[in-house]
Amino acid sequence: QKEVEQNSGPLSVPEGAIASLNCTYSDRGSQSFFWYRQYSGKSPELIMFIYSNGDKEDGRFTAQLNKASQYVSLLIRDSQPSDSATYLCAVNQAGTALIFGKGTTLSVSS
Amino acid sequence: KAGVTQTPRYLIKTRGQQVTLSCSPISGHRSVSWYQQTPGQGLQFLFEYFSETQRNKGNFPGRFSGRQFSNSRSEMNVSTLELGDSALYLCASNANGGYNEQFFGPGTRLTVL
Numbered sequence: 001q002k003e004v005e006q007n008s009g010p011l012s013v014p015e016g017a018i019a020s021l022n023c024t025y026s027d028r029g030s031q032s033f034f035w036y037r038q039y040s041g042k043s044p045e046l047i048m049f050i051y052s053n054g055d056k057e058d059g060r061f062t063a064q065l066n067k068a069s070q071y072v073s074l075l076i077r078d079s080q081p082s083d084s085a086t087y088l089c090a091v092n093q094a095g096t097a098l099i100f101g102k103g104t105t106l107s108v109s110s
Numbered sequence: 111k112a113g114v115t116q117t118p119r120y121l122i123k124t125r126g127q128q129v130t131l132s133c134s135p136i137s138g139h140r141s142v143s144w145y146q147q148t149p150g151q152g153l154q155f156l157f158e159y160f161s162e163t164q165r166n167k168g169n170f171p172g173r174f175s176g177r178q179f180s181n182s183r184s185e186m187n188v189s190t191l192e193l194g195d196s197a198l199y200l201c202a203s204n205a206n207g208g209y210n211e212q213f214f215g216p217g218t219r220l221t222v223l
Contacts, residue, residue, distance in 0.1 A: 032210065043200055043214035088153065097143070097166050098209045102152035
């Protein structure tokens with residue numbers, strides 16, 4: 001059974017801090033890694049994806065991938081109250097469906 | 111460009127009934143994937159259609175079925191509804207198939223009584 005694990009949270013950070021969201025996966029053959037954000041009552045939206053080991057930055061977001069440790073993380077710098085949402089990690093192999101974690105709820109307090 | 115649309119947005123059914131949900135992808139997108147989201151199981155993949163062909167299927171019973179039309183619109187059907195089928199059903203479209211850069215619709219909230 002291929003699994004993607006995330007701490008459910010809530011993860012609480014003050015405004016302006018760095019939020020660190022973590023995800024581990026069981027399938028060593030996983031090739032693509034995605035982070036989605038889902039606001040309460042809304043549908044998921046893609047924040048970013050990463051394929052290669054290392055860091056990938058997009059604005060205030062940085063995805064980090066370590067395939068040897070089967071670990072992917074999302075850092076949110078200068079966290080804002082508008083970042084408060086559930087963050088879903090998803091992984092797949094080429095041509096296969098995404099397997100989602102159950103998400104981590106982030107709360108940013110002003 | 112219009113986003114992914116799903117109808118109906120809310121639905122209440124009773125056990126044993128069947129239901130059909132509809133999804134219209136972003137114009138020009140040929141791939142539609144369906145997901146079930148529940149608090150307990152999270153977001154789970156149901157199936158994907160590309161150019162009217164089912165390409166992948168998740169681990170759901172045969173009561174869950176789908177199809178895609180030539181205009182890329184897709185329908186999902188659930189027969190003999192069970193209480194556990196209560197969930198948010200999401201569809202996602204992708205331009206050329208696969209699962210990268212999927213765009214999700216607003217979902218259909220199904221309640222089974």
